[in-house]
Amino acid sequence: MQPRRLTLALAAACAFSLPAFAGTVEVLHWWTSGGEAKSAAELKKMIEAKGHTWKDFAVAGGGGDNAMTVLKTRVVSGNPPVAAQVKGPAIQEWAAEGVLANLDNVSKAEKWDSLLPPVVANVMKHKGHYVAVPVNVHRVNWMWANPEVFKKAGVQPPKSWDEFDAVATKIEKAGFIAVAHGGQPWQDNTVFESIALGVGGPAYYNKAFVKLDPAAINSPTTIKAFDTLRMVRKHMDKDMPGRDWNLATSMVINGKAAMQFMGDWAKGEFAAAGKVPGKDYLCLAAPGTANAFTFNIDSFIVFAQKNKDMKATGDFASTVLSTPFQEVFNQNKGSIPVRLGHDMSKFDDCAKKSASDFVASNKSGGLVPSFAHQMAQPSAAQGAIQDVVSSFMNSNMSSKEAVAKLLEAAKKR
Numbered sequence: 001m002q003p004r005r006l007t008l009a010l011a012a013a014c015a016f017s018l019p020a021f022a023g024t025v026e027v028l029h030w031w032t033s034g035g036e037a038k039s040a041a042e043l044k045k046m047i048e049a050k051g052h053t054w055k056d057f058a059v060a061g062g063g064g065d066n067a068m069t070v071l072k073t074r075v076v077s078g079n080p081p082v083a084a085q086v087k088g089p090a091i092q093e094w095a096a097e098g099v100l101a102n103l104d105n106v107s108k109a110e111k112w113d114s115l116l117p118p119v120v121a122n123v124m125k126h127k128g129h130y131v132a133v134p135v136n137v138h139r140v141n142w143m144w145a146n147p148e149v150f151k152k153a154g155v156q157p158p159k160s161w162d163e164f165d166a167v168a169t170k171i172e173k174a175g176f177i178a179v180a181h182g183g184q185p186w187q188d189n190t191v192f193e194s195i196a197l198g199v200g201g202p203a204y205y206n207k208a209f210v211k212l213d214p215a216a217i218n219s220p221t222t223i224k225a226f227d228t229l230r231m232v233r234k235h236m237d238k239d240m241p242g243r244d245w246n247l248a249t250s251m252v253i254n255g256k257a258a259m260q261f262m263g264d265w266a267k268g269e270f271a272a273a274g275k276v277p278g279k280d281y282l283c284l285a286a287p288g289t290a291n292a293f294t295f296n297i298d299s300f301i302v303f304a305q306k307n308k309d310m311k312a313t314g315d316f317a318s319t320v321l322s323t324p325f326q327e328v329f330n331q332n333k334g335s336i337p338v339r340l341g342h343d344m345s346k347f348d349d350c351a352k353k354s355a356s357d358f359v360a361s362n363k364s365g366g367l368v369p370s371f372a373h374q375m376a377q378p379s380a381a382q383g384a385i386q387d388v389v390s391s392f393m394n395s396n397m398s399s400k401e402a403v404a405k406l407l408e409a410a411k412k413r
């Protein structure tokens with residue numbers, strides 16, 4: 001063959017083979033608030049740097065309830081995205097449907113088993129194969145506080161739920177909203193799980209909300225947890241129904257409200273607004289939970305694709321777990337890296353505290369999965385528990401009645 005014709009043939013072959021290397025990476029997620037979108041943009045940038053096309057499949061709605069509904073429709077119609085933000089026991093539910101791809105190639109080549117804490121790796125695997133890649137570790141049991149508001153009200157942030165009522169009342173007398181909240185089921189549950197943990201401690205929390213042990217649910221501690229939720233509810237403003245979580249965070253940022261109970265994705269909002277921890281805002285453990293850590297691990301499941309070209313999927317998964325991505329994404333998102341031994345020196349004080357509390361609580365037995373964020377239960381039980389807490393928040397239901405309904409919800413597992 002003439003050299004020129006050979007060159008042409010090679011060029012044609014390369015052009016033809018290009019799609020095998022460059023793919024379209026469509027990713028479903030629910031990261032649409034200011035801090036979340038900034039974090040997701042880092043993923044897009046890195047995927048594009050690998051030569052792939054990023055197709056954003058963002059479904060608004062904190063906590064991901066909307067995103068899960070949309071995902072089901074897409075998969076049922078036989079057209080799944082490359083990856084979707086799914087976490088906890090739901091990963092196993094999707095794997096059991098037989099629609100996921102495994103990540104054996106990349107996970108073996110990159111030795112994921114040695115990069116991840118075993119408790120995280122197990123959640124990502126189905127029958128011994130990785131079917132999901134973890135992104136981060138969020139801590140849920142935080143109280144975000146505006147120090148200026150506390151100063152003006154002449155009170156210190158509460159350390160226990162017993163002192164909470166008096167502190168919140170003083171804040172209101174000084175003309176502020178005590179608790180910034182958005183009345184949506186997942187946010188109601190986020191507040192309730194921190195209360196249950198603070199009132200009962202990690203051993204009770206594990207029995208009642210992870211194992212769903214009827215004796216632990218049907219106990220005076222659960223009654224006290226609901227009574228406490230009723231008391232905290234009283235300190236939320238009348239405009240809270242339906243409010244998005246990030247708008248509640250803004251109320252703390254702007255000094256309208258004193259505090260918010262929310263996972264550390266809220267820190268992403270403070271950071272995006274240029275606020276400095278320790279000065280403009282405080283990250284404190286929710287009352288009574290200083291020695292505990294409710295974890296919420298974001299992850300992506302990956303779907304089997306019809307054309308069987310899994311290169312883009314592998315590149316996506318490898319990027320998510322890479323050190324450069326873990327560093328920049330988590331600084332924007334408010335979470336901490338999921339890779340073991342990640343250098344935390346460039347992270348802020350809240351993240352450093354989260355990282356050391358993660359390790360300490362793991363040793364002490366205080367590390368517990370967040371039930372409000374799909375870490376503890378299969379989706380049917382999780383949804384049923386969420387409904388009970390949310391209807392309690394929005395009615396005059398007694399704590400005793402709520403416990404009875406919780407016992408029913410636990411049977412969904």
Ligand code: BGC
Pocket residue numbers: 030036061062063064138265296297298373
């Ligand atoms: C997710 C976070 C997200 C938050 C609010 C949580 O369930 O884990 O990544 O920022 O919901 O949307």
